Amino acid sequence: MEDVWVTLAKTDIASALRMSRWGYAAVNTAHIAAIGILFGSVMVLDLRLLGFWRSIALANLARPLVTMAAIGLAIVIASGLLLFVTRADEYAALGIFRVKLALVTIGTASALAHHLRFGCTLTGASTGVLRIAGITSLICWAGALLCGRLIAFMGE
Known part of the structure; x- marks a missing residue:
């Protein structure tokens, strides 16, 4: 698998990004x-x-926030892949990077599962299910954020 990462790091796009300060x-x-x-x-x-904020209907918050989160996630994934290829072999070797990817995967899968089951507004889900979803999500996304930041201090 290491050969794949080395090959990715040698692609034209990876080289272009490494060589272009502004890119x-x-x-x-x-x-x-x-x-x-x-x-x-x-x-x-x-x-x-x-x-x-129980006085605000969940549906009124969920509609715009789920849309914004999905847009943010799409850009995070696209830009993250571009950043990854610049040093794919180094990043792939970092345990903290793999933990970050696992947390992003779990957070995304959990959100998708709940939205597929209960819809974008999450109506029909019990309070317990919603709380578990909220806790899972906060742990995953805060953990991914922390791991992502720690990558700068790992390696070399």
Whole structure:
């Protein structure tokens, strides 16, 4: 598998991003901004699932926040893949990177499962199910955020 990562790091796009200060900076900025959109949307929705702001109907918050979180996630994934290929062999070797990917996968799968079962507005889900979904989501996304930041301090 290591050969795959080395090959990815040698692709034209990876080389172009490594050589272009502004290209890499633009992709990195998009990644950070998208993390803000994703995590901000998810955190507000998760806190509502945990019982905050009960006077605001869940459906009224869920519709725009789920949309914003999905947009943020799409940009995070696209920009993250571009950042990954610049040093694919190094990142793939980091345990903290693999933990980050696992947390993103679990957070995304959990959200998809709940939205497929209960719809975008999550109506029909019991309070207990909503709380478990909120806790799972907060742990996964906060953990992924922390792991992503720790990557800068690992290796070399």
